[in-house]
Amino acid sequence: MSASTRTAAARRQLATVLFTDIARSTELAAELGDARWRTLIRRHHQTVRTELRRHGGREVDTAGDGFFATFPAPAAAVECAYAVVRAVRDLGLELRAGVHTGEVEPIGDKVGGIAVHVGARLMALAQPGEVLVSSTVHDLVSGSDLGFADRGVHTLRGLPAEWHVWALDAPAVAEVPLADPSVVAARLATGRESRRLRLALVGVVGVVGALTVVGAAGWFFGQRAAVVPAPDTATALDRSDGRFAAAIDVGRGPSSVSADRGRVWVANESAGTVSRLDRTAGESEALGQVGARPSSVLVDGDLVWVSDPWNDLVSVLDARDGRLLRQLEGIHARALTAGYGSVWAADDIADSVVRVDPTTFALVATIALVPESGPGALASDASGIWVAASRSDRLLRIDPQTNAISGPGISVTRPARVAAGAGALWVTGTLDDSLTKVDPGSGRVVTSFEVCDTPTAVAAGDEGVWVACTVARSVARVDPEGNVIEVIAMDAAPTGIALDAELAWVVLRTE
Secondary structure, three states, rough: OOOOOOHHHOOOEEEEEEEEOOHHHHHHHEEEEHHHHHHHHHHHHHHHHHHHHOOOOOOEEEEEOEEEEEHHHHHHHHHHHHHHHHHHHHHEEEEEEEEEEEEEEOOOOOEEEEHHHHHHHHHHHHHOOOEEEHHHHHHOOOOOOEHHHHHHHHEOOOOOOEEEEEEEEHHHHHHHHOHHHHHHHHHHHHHHHHHHHHHHHHHHHHHHOOOOOOHHHHHOOOOOOOOOOOOOEEEEOOOOOOEEEEEEOOOOEEEEEEOOOOEEEEEEOOEEEEEEOOOOEEEEEEOOOOOOOOEEEEEEEEEEEEHHHHHHHEEEEOOOOOOOOEEEEEOOOEEEEEEEOOEEEEEEEOOOEEEEEOOOOOOOEEEOOOOOOEEEEEEOOOOOOEEHHHHHOOEEEEOOOOEEOOOOOEEOOOOOOOEEOOOOEEEEOOOOOOOEEEEOOOOOEEEEEEOOOOOEEEEEEEEEEEEEEEOOOEEEEEEOOOOOOEEEEEOOOOEEEEEEEEEEEEEEEEE
């Protein structure tokens, strides 16, 4: 074996590849027209990327209306494909998907190899709404709950030999009505025009407000430079009036921020670090012992909890000096919250919530949810622990006394994030760009309205609610009654938000 061959072999790694594509995309684009098709494609991309993050996938490439992603495990890739195929039916789209596991070779930020071609050919073979997998994937997930139908042996174009193909048996996909794409595109386009008008008005106000930015920064740090809400920063807004108060550089690709008792921490997913903010100096310190892709951070008293769901790892640090105290392996935490003397972690793969003792770090309980719940966010209030189960369109309550789900839950369309405060529960929905106010006592939806383009993170305090609008690149302020006070334009996409004393902290990254 030559040196170059040995080098190539050493670089290859085992991965599961997923390819998706929109069926009839050319015909749909012609029927809808360029503007509405672009609007629909933009929402399709948001939906796919949401499911990729939820299932631990890494986007490798996007070409037109298709996605190419890799996963460390085949079951996660198949479950992601199923979730995407099901979710985009609400947009009037039918996807086809192909999944294969094999060796790939890294090529810069991309990957190549025979396995990649197999995945692409399987996708091309699939029918609308169908997920096809290779016999390799079928055999690897044989011990899971996934079921498959035999699609026989096929010759895949450009590849040697014949391949046994299996189709994911997912009858629940057909239970989701296929929406009219022209109606969906028109609704999305109308909503975006109204948001543009609101943002334009905010921009006029912002020109006047910008004159006060230098003064605000000087008040906060003592004659520092003007506040610039740029990518890879944690930007602070005054909770009383929404004025910019600070912007501190953090690591690359921040995804989550948490604050408690004057301590502010940020999870930098792309950089693989967490940043501890020094508000007095206007600086941050990056720490890298929290896994490869930390996506969620929780500050609770003297402890910082950081989850890396891609590696099923939760790290616990000392909030005062950043020392690593403990690493809890085997916990797949998509989201974290604290309450009732415990830390709670949402596992969107196992459809469960894990309760951990913050003193002993022992596992107290695992609360099983119904299959296909997809818990992606948590919040704690006086009535219990609330779980945003996005795939089952429910807001569920855990009774901390019994460690069990109490009642059937509250119907909310695709809940993305949930926050408790201002006398209610506040739930964002990225599918319909909504903010929903829920009375936790009665379980009644008080109001639900379109708040902005892709509302993701949400935080609530006595003065009202703060919503991070990722695609709109803005932050919405909402009063306790559910009225939008203002929309604050940002220079990057907000992905996380947390309240601390007089400030609302927002982390910003490129989309």
